[in-house]
Amino acid sequence: MIAVELRDITKSFDNLSVLKNVNLSIEENSITVIYGAPISGKSVLIRIITGLEKPDSGQLFLRREEVLNKSPGARNIGYVPQSFALYPHYTVYDNIAYPLKLMKVPKVTIRKKVEDMAEQLKIAHLLQKYPPQLSGGEKQRVALARGIIKESDIFILDDPLAGLDFKLREQLFDDLRLLQESLNATFIYTTSNPLESLALADYVGMLDQGRIMEFGSVEEMYHRPKYVKTMELLGFPAANCLDADLFRKNGENWCRTKLFDFPVELDSSVKLSSEEEKGTIVIRPQDITFERKIPEDFLKCQAQILLRHDLGGELVVHLEANGIPLVAVISQINSHLISEDELTIGISPSAIALFSKDKGYKLGYGVM
Amino acid sequence: MSEIRLVNLRKEFKDVVAVNDVSITFPTSSVTCLLGPSGCGKTTMMRMIAGLESTTSGEIYIDNDKVTNVPVSKRGIAMVFQYPVVYRGLNAYRNIEVPLLVDKLPPETRKDRIHNVVEILGLEDSLYKNVEELDLGTMQKVAVARAVARQSKIILFDEPITNVDAEAKIQLERALKRLSKQLNQTIVYVTHDQTEAMTLADQIVLMKDGNIIQFEDPRNLYNFPCNTFGGWFLGNPGMNFFEHSIEKLKDLSHFSSPLFSSPLEISQLGDSLNGMKKITIGIRPEKVVLSTSRKENMVPGKVMRKFIVTGGQYLVKVKIDDLIIKAKVNPSLGQQIQEKIWVECPLEWVSLFKEDGSRLKSGFTI
Numbered sequence: 001m002i003a004v005e006l007r008d009i010t011k012s013f014d015n016l017s018v019l020k021n022v023n024l025s026i027e028e029n030s031i032t033v034i035y036g037a038p039i040s041g042k043s044v045l046i047r048i049i050t051g052l053e054k055p056d057s058g059q060l061f062l063r064r065e066e067v068l069n070k071s072p073g074a075r076n077i078g079y080v081p082q083s084f085a086l087y088p089h090y091t092v093y094d095n096i097a098y099p100l101k102l103m104k105v106p107k108v109t110i111r112k113k114v115e116d117m118a119e120q121l122k123i124a125h126l127l128q129k130y131p132p133q134l135s136g137g138e139k140q141r142v143a144l145a146r147g148i149i150k151e152s153d154i155f156i157l158d159d160p161l162a163g164l165d166f167k168l169r170e171q172l173f174d175d176l177r178l179l180q181e182s183l184n185a186t187f188i189y190t191t192s193n194p195l196e197s198l199a200l201a202d203y204v205g206m207l208d209q210g211r212i213m214e215f216g217s218v219e220e221m222y223h224r225p226k227y228v229k230t231m232e233l234l235g236f237p238a239a240n241c242l243d244a245d246l247f248r249k250n251g252e253n254w255c256r257t258k259l260f261d262f263p264v265e266l267d268s269s270v271k272l273s274s275e276e277e278k279g280t281i282v283i284r285p286q287d288i289t290f291e292r293k294i295p296e297d298f299l300k301c302q303a304q305i306l307l308r309h310d311l312g313g314e315l316v317v318h319l320e321a322n323g324i325p326l327v328a329v330i331s332q333i334n335s336h337l338i339s340e341d342e343l344t345i346g347i348s349p350s351a352i353a354l355f356s357k358d359k360g361y362k363l364g365y366g367v368m
Numbered sequence: 369m370s371e372i373r374l375v376n377l378r379k380e381f382k383d384v385v386a387v388n389d390v391s392i393t394f395p396t397s398s399v400t401c402l403l404g405p406s407g408c409g410k411t412t413m414m415r416m417i418a419g420l421e422s423t424t425s426g427e428i429y430i431d432n433d434k435v436t437n438v439p440v441s442k443r444g445i446a447m448v449f450q451y452p453v454v455y456r457g458l459n460a461y462r463n464i465e466v467p468l469l470v471d472k473l474p475p476e477t478r479k480d481r482i483h484n485v486v487e488i489l490g491l492e493d494s495l496y497k498n499v500e501e502l503d504l505g506t507m508q509k510v511a512v513a514r515a516v517a518r519q520s521k522i523i524l525f526d527e528p529i530t531n532v533d534a535e536a537k538i539q540l541e542r543a544l545k546r547l548s549k550q551l552n553q554t555i556v557y558v559t560h561d562q563t564e565a566m567t568l569a570d571q572i573v574l575m576k577d578g579n580i581i582q583f584e585d586p587r588n589l590y591n592f593p594c595n596t597f598g599g600w601f602l603g604n605p606g607m608n609f610f611e612h613s614i615e616k617l618k619d620l621s622h623f624s625s626p627l628f629s630s631p632l633e634i635s636q637l638g639d640s641l642n643g644m645k646k647i648t649i650g651i652r653p654e655k656v657v658l659s660t661s662r663k664e665n666m667v668p669g670k671v672m673r674k675f676i677v678t679g680g681q682y683l684v685k686v687k688i689d690d691l692i693i694k695a696k697v698n699p700s701l702g703q704q705i706q707e708k709i710w711v712e713c714p715l716e717w718v719s720l721f722k723e724d725g726s727r728l729k730s731g732f733t734i
Contacts, residue, residue, distance in 0.1 A: 003634065012628065033637070058709075077523075079704070165405075165560065166604065167606075167708070169607050170604070177673075194680070195677060198675055198676040198677065199675050199683075207628065218675070218676070219676075222676055222680075223703075234677050235676070235680065237678075237679075238676075284680060285679055286679040286680045286681075286699060306542050307538055307541055307542045307545070308567065309541075309563055309567050309700075310563065310566035310567045310586065311563050311566070311604055311678060312562070312563075312566060312590050312602055312603045312652075313603060313604070313652065313654035313696060314678055314679055314681070315654070316679075318538055318542075329679030329680075329732075331679075331681075331698070332654070334535070351731075363374065
């Protein structure tokens with residue numbers, strides 16, 4: 001069942017088009033992540049759904065009812081903003097209770113709800129403290145509790161973990177997921193952090209330059225991306241993108257890059273507009289191999305290791321090959337393979353995706 | 369080539385103990401990272417070494433000289449801060465040269481030293497630009513070059529790459545690695561970022577609440593944390609922890625856990641468990657072995673959830689009895705995993721911790 005639907009939502013500010021014909025159908029009882037770079041239009045989209053902004057055109061349905069003419073309050077959406085926005089002179093208890101007091105919920109019910117929510121978000125011991133006495137992570141938990149205490153089935157979380165360090169985010173991933181499951185609610189969650197998206201999302205909408213370029217389940221988006229930025233950015237570290245020229249050779253389609261030439265199989269729907277076309281190839285960091293015996297049918301090139309980032313369980317390897325910077329990932333148990341600074345790297349052609357340079361849609365994959 | 373020794377060093381700010389009677393020796397000619405969350409005392413400790421902060425009690429020695437009350441300028445220490453400190457109005461070359469002029473070095477020596485650091489930091493194209501025209505990352509490179517070119521025996525870095533962009537970060541980290549190898553200076557580097565510390569350090573000082581939790585080389589610290597805090601703080605995600613009550617155990621030589629196919633032999637711990645109420649088992653997610661078919665030493669589990677993490681690996685949450693364990697597995701296994709799974713916690717990667725979080729032992733045999 002669809003909980004939130006956007007149809008052809010368009011918004012401009014001073015002739016600057018921020019959202020272009022955005023169409024989205026968000027499943028109920030799921031977490032949908034709207035993923036995109038900081039200026040991709042995420043915040044405007046959120047403001048339109050909550051009612052803080054009116055679109056220039058389009059339709060918005062909440063619970064299958066058109067709501068563009070309804071006030072923010074009448075839309076009954078729980079909202080967790082990016083900044084903590086806590087009242088410093090209220091205790092944690094009063095901050096969390098505030099939305100319920102506005103709704104004139106009986107005091108006994110408020111107490112029960114606040115205590116339950118505090119227990120769930122592990123802040124029960126902080127209820128009598130004031131926001132300035134809290135750490136960044138604790139403030140974010142209070143802000144989450146306040147946004148979610150409202151009785152609703154739709155919640156919007158606008159990049160709620162931005163600015164928190166990795167350890168705090170890691171703990172909150174788990175808690176947010178459990179919270180969504182226990183509330184049985186629809187979460188719309190914006191972020192520009194790939195690991196956060198992958199950890200939390202059931203569905204991902206890739207927002208780029210004001211358009212939803214791709215939408216699907218998180219596994220589908222990761223393993224079968226149709227848009228270049230989905231493959232590049234939905235993953236950590238970001239994937240390697242290289243310019244490529246497409247050309248015909250012996251009746252086959254080939255790709256030429258600064259590192260190697262290889263044949264490609266174009267998707268059946270793709271028709272090249274001219275004899276030669278520009279493309280972008282994308283290689284995920286884990287698809288670069290450092291094995292001593294690289295399989296015969298892999299593409300190979302010489303590379304220099306610039307830096308080995310030690311994440312503990314794995315290493316992110318920064319390389320340079322023929323003047324092109326590349327990033328690879330190798331697990332700690334294989335770290336002996338990268339002991340030399342100059343080495344040969346290998347990539348299976350079938351792991352290389354080819355996208356249109358101009359429009360960004362997928363053209364095909366490399367073949368052996 | 370100077371050793372820094374802290375003896376019972378203490379710093380109090382009103383009623384807060386920022387550094388709590390710390391004694392430690394930073395080895396000469398190597399990189400020591402002070403790592404910990406904000407408020408752990410790492411920056412205060414470094415500022416006391418530099419002479420920028422007074423001590424409440426305790427002593428600081430550089431080699432055999434007591435420097436606790438020696439002014440900043442006389443300690444022979446160079447420092448790089450979180451935000452680049454540069455001489456505005458001067459170009460990058462002159463910025464690097466100023467301390468060398470103060471030290472009255474001959475022109476040829478100045479030129480050689482500047483040339484060397486400029487090459488390592490990749491500053492060739494920015495050398496004759498006014499520093500105010502440079503971006504933050506390049507400015508920080510100039511600040512690093514100036515500190516390094518002086519060839520002070522000790523250089524202190526206070527989160528120098530926190531505020532620069534990703535590309536400059538990699539260039540600076542790479543340069544720091546090369547410089548530390550080449551110049552034999554004693555480097556103390558403060559950071560809250562575990563990856564930065566693991567990447568740059570010869571040894572890490574892990575700190576919490578003004579105390580040193582562990583002082584060890586990065587790999588040992590990661591694999592065998594001497595405290596649950598280290599297990600949690602390092603790693604993405606940190607260690608799995610499981611508390612076990614041992615209060616009612618009659619025979620302390622073995623105990624059973626749903627995580628292991630047979631009882632864990634703890635007789636090697638001797639009497640150290642006597643009087644304890646509980647212990648904590650710890651294992652890193654990437655050391656947990658999952659298999660879709662049953663193998664020796666494996667126990668059955670139910671997959672609760674899986675999702676993609678760094679490098680396309682999967683983090684899999686598995687329920688074993690009433691315990692939930694996180695396992696990090698390679699992309700192809702991660703994709704195959706369905707509801708039922710077999711799990712092994714290899715004993716060589718298991719650590720046991722006491723109630724206060726300190727380590728009892730790492731690595732076991734059945």
